Each structure stands twice: as C-alpha cells, then as structure tokens.
Amino acid sequence: MKITLFTGKTFDIEQALGFKIKVVKSTRAKRMTLRIDAKERIPVLTMPSRCSAARAVEFVNSHRDWITNSLGRLPEAKKFENNETISLFGQNITIVHSPEMRSGALLREDRLFVSGDIEFLHRRVKDYIKKQAREIFYQKSKILAEKLGTKLNDVTIKDTKSRWGSCSSMHNINYSWRIALAPGYVIDYLIAHEVSHLVHQDHSEAFWQCVSDLYPQAEQGKNWLKKHSRLLYRYE
Ligand SMILES: [Zn+2]
Known part of the structure; x- marks a missing residue:
C-alpha cells in the first residue's frame, strides 16, 4: 500500500x-x-x-x-481439499475431485464433484460457494425484507474477512462468502441481522428486537460467531 x-x-x-x-x-x-x-x-x-x-x-x-x-x-491458512467434508449452507457435503468431469462444480446429494486440475480445486470450490451464496442469501434476504415491508435492491458476495456482512443506505447487502460454511442457524441469524439494518441503521434496542422477531434463534447464532468465527476465516 x-x-x-x-x-x-x-x-x-x-x-x-x-x-x-x-x-x-x-x-x-x-x-x-x-x-x-x-x-x-x-x-x-x-x-x-x-x-x-x-x-x-x-x-x-x-x-x-x-x-x-x-x-x-498464526493458525495455518486452509484450502479446500479432496475428500474434505464441510458444512455448506447448513448441510454436510464432501468434496470429491473429479478430473474427468467436464467443467466446474456439481452438487449431487451430499457430494460436491469438482472438475479440473487438483491445484485449482480450492479456487473452484470457492467460486461455486460464492455463486450459490449470491442466490441463496439473496432469496433469504428478500423474504425477510418483505416481512419488514422494506425494499432489498441487491446482494453482493465479498471476500473480506473483516466483517461477515454489511448493509448500505441504498438497500444493498454484502455478505462474506465464508458465512456459507457456518451452521444453518448462524447463516439465518446473520441474514436477519443485515436485513434489520435496512430498517435500523444502528445497533439499538429496537434493532435487536427486530432481529429476534425475524429470527428467534438469533442469540444462538451470534454466540456461535463470537466463539467460532476463526473456523471460517482461516479459509483462504
Ligand atoms: Zn450490525
């Protein structure tokens, strides 16, 4: 810099x-x-x-x-590996390197088949997660925004490790792709948190009330992130 x-x-x-x-x-x-x-x-x-x-x-x-x-x-930075089982959008899936497959990554039940050279496996899995996250997080956010009677413009998936999500005054929400690796209730908490920011720009009592109205298990999700976020951001 x-x-x-x-x-x-x-x-x-x-x-x-x-x-x-x-x-x-x-x-x-x-x-x-x-x-x-x-x-x-x-x-x-x-x-x-x-x-x-x-x-x-x-x-x-x-x-x-x-x-x-x-x-x-520092704890070692981690890359996705062949035969590794990860939690993806709350479901346990196993990464299966399939060099003979035509292209990209394909989820079949609980297995994620990833084509290409082994050295690009990490990159391919990450790209797959980012693409899915854009779709899944957008749909989940939209449902909650509608519940609050507010508008959601767009959802962007970021690579930053400094924050899990952020929300702009233009009604756009950013999420870190790594949140996809957290348990399902953590994902739902984070989405409720960011969507609540569409209505409350602060962390006031009214904001937290809004979060738990949208997602009653919010406290549990918040605690998990406090304790285990290292598990997520060690991924490169
Ligand atoms: Zn916040």
Missing part, C-alpha cells in the same frame, strides 16, 4: 520493504507500533501522522524477525 506523507507526496512502503503491510496513520499516536492482523494475516503499522517514511521503513525493518515469527505462529 502507498502512504501519503504530510508533505503531500505518496510513498510505496510495500515496495521499500518487499512485503505486504497495512499502514494506519493516526493523529493521536505518539510513536510507531506494530501488530498483526490475524484475519488478514498481515502486519499493521500505526504511525503518527507527521512521521517520515524513512523512519517508518527503519522501524519496520528493525522488527522483521518479530513479524516473521508472529505470522508463522
């Missing part, structure tokens, strides 16, 4: 360092600090807004070992 210096010039810190890093400029920070964003698997540098680029590079360079070790200690 590029950072804009207080002189107004931009500086490509990633190019200077040779690895990916996120930079947060802060008017409140008195000194530079480094941390690891475990979800995105990337170091994050917080720097005072008047700090020079040269000092930032020097600071990060002096912590290279720490960064490498910290990233190495």
Whole structure:
C-alpha cells in the first residue's frame, strides 16, 4: 500500500520493504507500533501522522524477525481439499475431485464433484460457494425484507474477512462468502441481522428486537460467531 506523507507526496512502503503491510496513520499516536492482523494475516503499522517514511521503513525493518515469527505462529491458512467434508449452507457435503468431469462444480446429494486440475480445486470450490451464496442469501434476504415491508435492491458476495456482512443506505447487502460454511442457524441469524439494518441503521434496542422477531434463534447464532468465527476465516 502507498502512504501519503504530510508533505503531500505518496510513498510505496510495500515496495521499500518487499512485503505486504497495512499502514494506519493516526493523529493521536505518539510513536510507531506494530501488530498483526490475524484475519488478514498481515502486519499493521500505526504511525503518527507527521512521521517520515524513512523512519517508518527503519522501524519496520528493525522488527522483521518479530513479524516473521508472529505470522508463522498464526493458525495455518486452509484450502479446500479432496475428500474434505464441510458444512455448506447448513448441510454436510464432501468434496470429491473429479478430473474427468467436464467443467466446474456439481452438487449431487451430499457430494460436491469438482472438475479440473487438483491445484485449482480450492479456487473452484470457492467460486461455486460464492455463486450459490449470491442466490441463496439473496432469496433469504428478500423474504425477510418483505416481512419488514422494506425494499432489498441487491446482494453482493465479498471476500473480506473483516466483517461477515454489511448493509448500505441504498438497500444493498454484502455478505462474506465464508458465512456459507457456518451452521444453518448462524447463516439465518446473520441474514436477519443485515436485513434489520435496512430498517435500523444502528445497533439499538429496537434493532435487536427486530432481529429476534425475524429470527428467534438469533442469540444462538451470534454466540456461535463470537466463539467460532476463526473456523471460517482461516479459509483462504
Ligand atoms: Zn450490525
């Protein structure tokens, strides 16, 4: 990423360092600090807004070992594998690599057949889930939006790990594809949550009442996400 210096010039810190890093400029920070964003698997540098680029590079360079070790200690990123059983839209399905099959991915009962070279298996499964998620999450969201007497424009499936869903004032909802891997009641909770934001833009009492009216098991879904979300975002 590029950072804009207080002189107004931009500086490509990633190019200077040779690895990916996120930079947060802060008017409140008195000194530079480094941390690891475990979800995105990337170091994050917080720097005072008047700090020079040269000092930032020097600071990060002096912590290279720490960064490498910290990233190495993160739970391993996961790819979908042949014969792996996953929970998909609340149903247990097994991934079956089928190189002889013509193209794409095909669900037959509880087995997902995936064509092509094994090295593209992860990509193919992910593309399949994203495509299905767009359809399934859109239908579920639309039903709930109608219950609330509000309009739903569109549903988009995102790859971000920072949030499971978000809702815009234009009546569009974004969901992370990884939520498809959660138990069914977690998916339904999240959809009730985002659809409720079409009516309540905050997390007020009225909002939470709306969520549990739409989906009485909401609390259970919320708790699951709090405890187990790591299981979802470890997928690449
Ligand atoms: Zn919310």
